[in-house]
Amino acid sequence: MSGAELRVDLDAFAANLEAVRARVAPARVMLVVKDDAYGQGLEPIILRAREEGIDLFGTFDVDTGCAVRRLIGAEGTIFAWLTVGESEIADALAHEIDLGVGDRGYLRSVAGVAARSGSTARVHLKIDTGLHRNGIRPEEWQEVVAEAHRFETEGSIRIVGVWSHIAEASDADDDDARSVFDDAVGAAESAGLSLELRHLAASAASFARPEFRYDAVRVGAFCYGVRSAGGVGEEELGVQAIAELVAPVSEIDEVSATLQVGWLDGLPSTLAGRMRVHSPEGAHAVQEIGASQTRVERWPGAAVGDVVTVFGQSGASATDLAEMIDTVGEEILTRVSPHVPRVYR
Ligand SMILES: *Cc1c(COP(=O)(O)O)cnc(C)c1O
Numbered sequence: 373m374s375g376a377e378l379r380v381d382l383d384a385f386a387a388n389l390e391a392v393r394a395r396v397a398p399a400r401v402m403l404v405v406k407d408d409a410y411g412q413g414l415e416p417i418i419l420r421a422r423e424e425g426i427d428l429f430g431t432f433d434v435d436t437g438c439a440v441r442r443l444i445g446a447e448g449t450i451f452a453w454l455t456v457g458e459s460e461i462a463d464a465l466a467h468e469i470d471l472g473v474g475d476r477g478y479l480r481s482v483a484g485v486a487a488r489s490g491s492t493a494r495v496h497l498k499i500d501t502g503l504h505r506n507g508i509r510p511e512e513w514q515e516v517v518a519e520a521h522r523f524e525t526e527g528s529i530r531i532v533g534v535w536s537h538i539a540e541a542s543d544a545d546d547d548d549a550r551s552v553f554d555d556a557v558g559a560a561e562s563a564g565l566s567l568e569l570r571h572l573a574a575s576a577a578s579f580a581r582p583e584f585r586y587d588a589v590r591v592g593a594f595c596y597g598v599r600s601a602g603g604v605g606e607e608e609l610g611v612q613a614i615a616e617l618v619a620p621v622s623e624i625d626e627v628s629a630t631l632q633v634g635w636l637d638g639l640p641s642t643l644a645g646r647m648r649v650h651s652p653e654g655a656h657a658v659q660e661i662g663a664s665q666t667r668v669e670r671w672p673g674a675a676v677g678d679v680v681t682v683f684g685q686s687g688a689s690a691t692d693l694a695e696m697i698d699t700v701g702e703e704i705l706t707r708v709s710p711h712v713p714r715v716y717r
């Protein structure tokens with residue numbers, strides 16, 4: 373081993389999936405695989421999830437959705453929520469990908485592309501419940517829903533879902549968002565739309581708050597064993613980290629051991645002086661993080677070739693590191709450079 377490796381434990385991933393699924397049942401789990409499945413590698417994650425019976429996948433973009441479709445074949449539902457432009461709509465139709473639609477102009481584009489190709493687009497309408505990122509505003513909702521219903525009658529669109537995204541930062545804000553969501557669902561149903569999938573929550577709310585589960589929950593972090601920063605611990609969640617970033621010792625002097633990993637590999641240099649790495653002999657303070665090497669406090673038995681855990685299943689978790697520099701665990705994982713080999717077991 374000459375450099376860092378991200379070791380991914382697919383059995384641990386399967387166990388997390390089962391824990392999340394048991395927790396939220398009877399709601400379905402939509403496995404979120406944005407950012408190359410949170411840096412774990414799209415293909416092995418999708419294939420294992422499929423084996424474990426997951427049949428609902430969430431991606432940001434249509435391209436990733438198409439990649440998922442190629443991996444899973446014709447069965448299963450894929451939802452891409454951030455799509456732009458007509459060529460993406462055509463790709464989504466060709467690969468049977470459900471589209472998240474958060475504005476009226478885009479709804480018309482989807483209907484237009486579908487009508488011209490003689491197909492029916494599966495659409496999940498997004499209500500803006502307060503995050504103001506994207507989404508149909510409550511004051512426009514009624515009209516958009518009526519227009520969507522006309523497209524359904526013409527056959528270009530089928531509204532299969534209503535969805536939104538919440539901050540999961542305060543229960544009170546989330547409750548306000550949920551009440552806007554409930555009104556939107558009610559209005560859609562009274563307008564004659566029959567919804568298969570109402571979905572609102574991501575990891576944190578789906579775990580903690582049953583009333584946020586509806587038909588499905590969109591979960592990324594907890595399936596990959598990443599707890600929320602400042603939130604409930606892994607043990608209580610019933611999940612474990614599935615990834616471990618390891619690096620070999622390449623040099624030793626009187627005071628330091630040098631590891632072959634650095635900020636070019638995605639390890640934030642601001643963690644120097646804060647974090648510790650772990651060898652079988654214990655935890656060792658990190659002194660300096662360079663471009664491709666990291667110096668840590670030397671320990672008595674240190675030897676060139678020793679393999680040390682930077683974060684992961686043993687030692688600090690991605691979220692432990694994130695909390696030292698005020699970010700979230702997902703960020704630590706997704707920063708691991710694509711050049712760092714992923715090794716699956
Ligand atoms: C990332 C994301 C999720 C998953 O969030 P986690 O906290 O990782 O479970 C769900 N929905 C949307 C829209 C997202 O962007």
